[in-house]
Amino acid sequence: MGFSGGCSCRAVRYNIDAEPVRGFQCQCRDCQMDSGGGHSSVFVFPRNALTVSGEVREIARTSDRGATKRKGFCPICGVAIYNKPDEKPEFIGIYVGSLDDATTFRPAAIFYAARGYAWDFLDPDVPKLPEWHAS
Template sequence: MPAPYHGGCQCGAIRYELTAEPQRIVACHCKECQRQSGSAFGMSMLVDRADLHLTGETRSFTRVADSGNDNTGVFCPNCGNRIYNVPGYIEGKVVLKPGTLDDTSWLKPHAYIWLKSAQGWVPLPDGVVPVEGQFPPRD
């Protein structure tokens, strides 16, 4: 499904349009994504910040990631739904939470990351790139 893509929060106070294709989609099994999603993993979609156009008021929360970089989560102050993260390690990019898209039927992760924290009962699909830690792997 080609861009543009549309999405928003659970209560509808925030809406967005993504005007370009994502650069990558990953399923992250780190403990922070498990905590944030309330599930076995979180999904993340790297996009250019300039391609994401939001309407509605947001709030943010910044934490220090395992890498030592700041990671700022942007969410709806009404329903608490996380919309995207601003990673401290890369300029001009955001990590959109693809579960907030109106149509998620086309989503397919390019890689599964932080598998060293994965829940043992979650099977990996055939053909995915498994990564034990952060993507891309660091030396």
């Protein structure tokens, strides 16, 4: 099974020739800003399975844990495409909203739940961790 996606203006397109390693939702401040909402939904894939066409602009940010991560987004329409952690170069987090078909997404956990907002209703059956859990 493969995955494809891109931005809303279609200047950036990608394909992933792998199954996801895991899926999660995150309520950290960066993810809130990336999504424009209360959380981001992310599928993690092997980085070498991703091929991208079009220009992706990246910004580097320091996470709350002190790690550097690079957010990739379309420089034309601004849609967030991915998040690359420098400390784990074998993985890439794909923002589920950029997928052409996100029906298979099932989060295994919600990270930084202590920073979530009461109005951001997430599945109560998904385990909530107050901060980050790296496993």
